[in-house]
Amino acid sequence: MQLLGRRRECAALDRTIAAVRTGESRVLVVHGTAGVGKTTLLDYAVRSAPGLRVLRAAGVESEMELAFAALHQLCAPLLDLLHRLPEPQRHALEVVLGLRTGSPPDRFLVGLAVLSLLSEASEQTPLLCVVDDAQWMDQASAQTLGFVARRLLAESVAxxxxxxxxxxxxxxLPDLEVVGLRDADAHALLNSLTHTSLEGPIRDRIVAETRGNPLALVELPRGLSLTQMAGGLGLLGAGDTLPGRIEQSFLDRMAQLPEETRRLLLIAAAEPLGDPVLVWAAARRLGVTPDAALATGTDGLLTVGEQITFRHPLVRSAVYQAAEPAQRRAVHLALAEVTDETTDPDRRAWHRAAAAPGPDEDVAAELERSAGRAQARGGRAAAAAFLQRSMQLTVDAPRRIRRALAAAEATLQAGDIDQARHFAELAGRDAGDEFPRARAELIRGHIAFAAGRTGEAPGALLAAAQRLEPYDMDLARETYMLAYGAALMAGAGDTMQAIARATAALPPRDGPPRALDLVLAGYGELVIGDRARAVKTLRQAVVLMAELPVGDALVWGWVANGVPPSIWDDAAMRALSDRQVAVVRAAGALAHLPLELTASGMSTSFTGDLAAVTAIAAEAEAMATALGLPISPYVRLRLTALRGREPEASALLARTIAQAEAAGEALGVTISQWSAAVLRNGLGRFEQAMAAAQASAAMPVLWVADWALPELVEAAVRVGEIAVARSALDRLADSAGPCDTDWAQGTLARCRALLGEPELYRTAIDHLGRTQLRAELARAHLLYGEWLRRNRQRSDSRHHLRTAHEMFTAMGLEAFAERSRRELAATGEVVRRRTVAAAVRDELTAQERQIAVLVRSGYSNHEVGERLFLSPRTIEWHLGKIYTKLGVTSRRHLRDALPHDSAAAD
Structure with a gap:
């Protein structure tokens, strides 16, 4: 068909191809109603791209439940390049494409693998990737390609x-809307197709009714007489749509074909591959031969060749939807019988399910096996669809309940919370035994947590754990752990008390205790107030958690991140959070990474290495954005508070507190108020610091509330609220006293020194000097120096104030540095203000700063790309811009040009 009136659209496609030829990437979503010409425009782009390697795929409505079907079409020609991918990416892609078996890969690792594969292929020849009928892609392919589309930049890929x-x-994504032809072009197309002379009003009416839709202009007048076109085309019913009218025109044409030809069309409509061998094999089973079916042709509705294709996707949908249910079942049964059970078991199972007139245990079992294969490939949506249909075809009550539970779990993993809740409720309602009811309760707890219903999740998980005890004690213990995690986030003190009582009553396990058992016991002892016993138990847990199995790390490891800070063990806190990040990354469970990186950033912040913290925060935020996951800005809050950037920090604090309160998330409020107290203490605004520290310390969030106590002691002493300070010190002594770590004893000594025991300042400095807690050590020097100056020991005070000022300045703790500078000035020593490199802050973009920090830290382009979800080629492209802005030429020079507190560029 000649392209008429598409100059704007063709120009956009021409620009896309031209950009790719110059080494850039482009993404364009061409959208419009059925028949408007999208496929024709894609064909134009392909014809306009000589010298580019073209990869094509198309969504097929009947394949929407088959995981990664569209992705397989697109990537199949590139499989010879798989060996060039990093091992985790190659393994993930091979699993989802069915090239090897393995555990289900993280879907975002699959996306990164496809991005790398396209990047590698474009190194040889620029790529043009064309996907038609994207609305019918399977969910796994759509998510993967959407992920890739948002990360393309400098890979020579369109x-x-x-x-x-x-x-x-x-x-x-960038889009191009395709609308109907303008009147002049629509008239020209209509004139080229009609061989009779139509009066002007008739042509105008046809053009108006079709809205310039090219397919409608081609198809609707076909076979109609002049009288019919003049009198009937414009009489659309109130419920009619243009696609419906086009489909009806196809059906009218099909009605004129012989019975054998119509049956062939239905077989082809139900068989998504367009495989003539399968179609003819099924046709023969239904008594249709090629001679009979093609004797008079197909009126252009179907092309039979090396591949069987329809005139338009609307032909397929019209043919399939118009058939009687019995006819469709017969066709699917024939296709199931000719589909190879060994090479294509899932498509065979789907055909059998579509052919089933009612419950069928054999088919249900086959669908269940297909769900297992889909889950092994990471096709969560496909697994959910198979299990849902399997449950619907099941009569036996116990099997039906088991499959309903499996469907609920798979559907939740696929992200469809409402459907997951539906199947969980079905299972719980129909279950005759308590164990399935308990499992349904567990799923409802997971659903509440996933849906952000913070107040509901702890109680639901606690109830599930209690109901699970008689049937699966290990699962019950794991559920109690998750209930603790939900309760800690919600600040649900009553629920934590209930969990503590329930876990204390659990019978002991045979054999040595596991990390899970010790963490549960230790948390329970913390909650009921037996601090000395809790410290002993949690110390044992820390040892075992150093070798926590991957499965445990992924399921409940995030809850156990609170164990080291509960016993004031800073070295274990960093080691555990770093191990959790490494385990999650190695397992390819990228959806878990933002949470684990947040824990790592918080633990690293105590060292004062703000550049490292900024790199961690950048990775967490980039990953959360790429994955479409929410992320709480706790690390960013901590950074801005430590730096003392009041306007930026105050705005972020207010926003975070409001969001946390609205969500019922006490953890967010606690961290925010603690950060506010640190900020205001650094700025010397002690009344505000005391109010924020009191708000944080009052929250029932265990160790985080304890972190606010040193801030409360300092602020209260400075404003003369000695009773408040002593009460906070008593709480701090209860928390840190039983712990013999340098962090605990140094912090406790520093606070006691503030309340009248100044000789303990040296003790605090000695203890904190044996840790990596540089910010806490610098604050001890500052407080001691302030006390010495106020007691007229200026010479001694200068040493501690100078030490504090140098440490704060090197770390980028600007407010505390200024506070120590003012104190030094009061002793008579002149100290110039130091500022961070503003040029870096002003010139580099946020993403360039992230890349620069990671490269300066020694990461390769591949490693930076994995952390920021970009291809190595895009990282190199960004580095070129970074070098130019900073006036350097290499990674080595970058280390010198980028200030140590490059995070200050934020």
């Missing part, structure tokens, strides 16, 4: 996707 609904499948 990704063109055609879909009917703007943003429904691939939201937020």
């Amino acid at each position: 990704l063109l996707l055609a879909t009917r609904d703007r943003g429904k499948v691939l939201p937020g």
Whole structure:
């Protein structure tokens, strides 16, 4: 068909191809109603791209439940390049494409693998990737390609996707809307197709009714007489739509074909691969031969060759939807019988399910096996669909309940919370035994947690754990741990008390205790107030957690991140959080990384290495953005508070507190108020610091509330609220006293010194000097120097104040540095203000700063790309811009040009 009136669209496609030829990447979502010409425009782009390697795929409505079906079409020609990918990425992609067996890979690791694969292929020849009918892609492929589309930048890759609904499948991507032809072009197309002379009003009416839709202009007048076109085309019913009218025109044409031809069309509509061998094999089972079916042709509705294709996707949908249910079942049964059970078991199972007139245990079992294969490939949506259909075909009550529970779990993993809740409720309602009810309760608890219903989740998980005890004690203990995690986030003190009582009553396990058992026991002892016993128990837990199995680390390891700070063990806190990040990263469980990186950033912040903290925060935020996951800005809050940037920190604090209070998330409020107390103490605004520290310390969030106590002691002493300070010191002594770590004893000594025991300042400095807690050590020097100056020991005070000022300045703790500078000035020593490198802050973009920090820290382009979800080629492209802005030429020079507190660039 000649392209008419598409100059704007063709120009956009021409620009896309031209950019790719110059080494850039482009993404364009071409969207518009059915028949408007999207496929024709994709074909134009392919014809306009000589010298580019073209990869094509298309979504097929009947394949929407088959995981990674569209991705397999697109990537199949590139499989010879798999060996160039990093091992975790190669393994993930091979599993989802069915090239090897393995545990289900993280879907975002699959996305990174596809990005790397396209990047590698584009090193040889620029790529043009074309995906038609994207609205019918399977969910796994759509998520992966959406992920890739948002990360392409400098890979010489063009990704063109055609879909009917703007943003429904691939939201937020650059788009090109295709609308009907303008009147002049629509008239020209209509004139080229009609061989009779139509009067002007008739042509105008046809153009108006079709809205310039090219397919409608081609198809609707076909076979109609002049009288019919003049009198009937414009009489659309109130419920009619243009796609529906086009489909009806196809059906009208199909009605004129012989029975054998119509049956062939239905077989082809139900068989998504377009494989003529399968179609003819099924046709023969239904008594249809090629001679009979093709004797009079197909009126252009179907092309039979090396591949069987329809005139338009609307032909397929019209043929399939118009068939009687019995006819569709017969066709699917024939296709199931000719589909190889060994090479394509999942498609065979799906055909059998579509052919089933009612419950069928054999088919249900086959669907269940297909779900297992889908889960092994990481196809969560496909597994959910298989299990849902399997449950619907099951009569036996126990099997039906078991499959309903499996469907609920798989559906939750696929992200469909409402459907997951539906199947969990079905299982709980129909279950005749207590164990399935307990499992349904557990799923409801997970659903509440995933849905952000912070107040509901702790109680639901506690109830599930209690119901699970008689049937699966290990699962019950694991559920109690998750209940603790939910309760800690919600600040649900009553629920924590209930969990503590329940776990204390659990019978002892045979054999030596596991990390899980010790953490549960230790948390329970913390909650009921037996601090000395809790410290002993949690110390044993720390030892075992150094070798925590991957499965435990992924399921409940995030809850156990609180063990080291509960016993004031700073070295174990950093080691555990770093191990959790390494384990999650190695397992490819990227969806867990933002949370684990947040814990790592918080633990690292105590060392005062703000550049490292900023790199961690940047990775966590970039990953959360790429994965479409929410992330709490706790690390960013901590950074801004330590730096003392009041306007930036205050705005972030207010926003975070409001969001946390609205969500019922006490942990967020506690961390925010603690950060506010640190900020205001650094700025010397002690009344505000005391109020914030009191608010944080009052929250029932165990160790985080304890972190606010030193801030409360300092602020209260400075404003003369000695009773408040002593009460906070008593609480701090209860928390840190039983712990013999240098962090605990140094902090306790520093606070006691503030309350009238100044000789303990040296003790605090000695203890904190044996840790890596540089910020805490610098604050001890500052407080001691302030006390010495106020007691007229200026010479001695200068040493401690100078030490504090140098440490704060080197770390980038600007407010504390200024506070120590003012104190030094009061002793008569002149100290110039020091500022961080503003040029870096002003010239580098946020993403460039992230990359620069990671490269300066020694990461390769591949490693930086994995952390920021970019290809190595894009990292190199960014580095070129960074070098130019900083006036350097190499990674070695970058280390010198970038200030140590490069995080200050934020």
